Amino acid sequence: MSDAPRSLPASSQTVPTREEETKSHDEHPPGQLPGELLMWVLILSEIAVFGAGLLAFLSVRLTDPQGFAEAQAHLHRTGAAANTIVLVTSGWLAALATRAAEAGQTRRLRLLLVPAILLGAVFLVLKGSEYADLFAQGIGTETHAFYTFSFLLTGFHAAHVLAGMVLLAVVGWLGTPKAVETGAAFWHMVDLVWVLLFPVVYLL
Amino acid sequence: MSRVTKAWALLIVLSAASTAFAASGLGGAALVLPVLLLAGLKAHVILRDYLGLAVAPAWLRGFDLGLAFLMLTFAGLALAA
Numbered sequence: 001m002s003d004a005p006r007s008l009p010a011s012s013q014t015v016p017t018r019e020e021e022t023k024s025h026d027e028h029p030p031g032q033l034p035g036e037l038l039m040w041v042l043i044l045s046e047i048a049v050f051g052a053g054l055l056a057f058l059s060v061r062l063t064d065p066q067g068f069a070e071a072q073a074h075l076h077r078t079g080a081a082a083n084t085i086v087l088v089t090s091g092w093l094a095a096l097a098t099r100a101a102e103a104g105q106t107r108r109l110r111l112l113l114v115p116a117i118l119l120g121a122v123f124l125v126l127k128g129s130e131y132a133d134l135f136a137q138g139i140g141t142e143t144h145a146f147y148t149f150s151f152l153l154t155g156f157h158a159a160h161v162l163a164g165m166v167l168l169a170v171v172g173w174l175g176t177p178k179a180v181e182t183g184a185a186f187w188h189m190v191d192l193v194w195v196l197l198f199p200v201v202y203l204l
Numbered sequence: 205m206s207r208v209t210k211a212w213a214l215l216i217v218l219s220a221a222s223t224a225f226a227a228s229g230l231g232g233a234a235l236v237l238p239v240l241l242l243a244g245l246k247a248h249v250i251l252r253d254y255l256g257l258a259v260a261p262a263w264l265r266g267f268d269l270g271l272a273f274l275m276l277t278f279a280g281l282a283l284a285a
Binding site: 030031032033034035043047051054055058059061062065068077081084085088089091092094095096099184185188189191192195196198199200202203204 | 216
């Protein structure tokens with residue numbers, strides 16, 4: 001792994017160099033959204049989708065609060081709490097990688113993204129063990145409305161974690177500040193959704 | 205300590221506080237309100253320091269307003285159950 005800028009293929013000569021991207025990022029006008037506008041559209045969309053899902057979850061809970069409480073007791077609360085620590089720590093590493101990319105430290109950004117991705121894998125292992133335990137008890141999506149929502153919401157979130165891990169690997173390979181910033185923003189969105197989802201599904 | 209590292213430390217503290225409330229045996233508003241407040245604070249820290257909205261305070265206030273509305277609706281539904 002070298003800190004030297006990668007040469008671009010002839011077909012990509014219009015793509016800005018790392019130096020140009022760094023300069024552009026440093027000159028980001030204060031008061032405007034940092035990073036890619038489309039990523040912010042995605043972040044807003046994801047908050048809206050998960051927010052609507054959680055509102056539906058809480059609304060359906062009104063029809064059977066006792067059943068929801070009993071179903072919730074079967075979830076792995078401790079594992080989910082640990083997963084919060086796992087994701088915020090992974091997000092911290094991704095944020096540090098963004099700073100390293102801006103400083104042109106390609107080797108450092110990759111060394112930061114590798115554990116960030118591995119922590120994503122830890123999240124999925126803990127989530128998978130919870131699912132396996134529920135399935136072993138004969139619990140599925142149709143057992144109770146609580147599980148329909150909890151599997152849907154946490155499963156959709158887990159799919160985002162998996163996608164984020166792939167994205168972080170790709171932007172780590174590319175190594176440009178803009179790519180790393182965009183990949184890290186997606187990862188922070190996954191983090192943000194989890195801190196909203198966790199208390200509603202696991203704690204309340 | 206960098207801003208991002210301070211944010212991470214704060215997120216760990218807020219997460220530990222959420223876990224402490226959940227493990228305390230409290231119920232009703234005494235559980236719902238602090239847990240959702242802590243979730244909202246964590247979301248604010250992620251937006252401000254991880255996603256960099258500290259450089260765009262107007263946007264950060266807009267996100268905070270939307271999240272506050274969402275958290276209050278969550279709280280209303282949770283307490284109505």
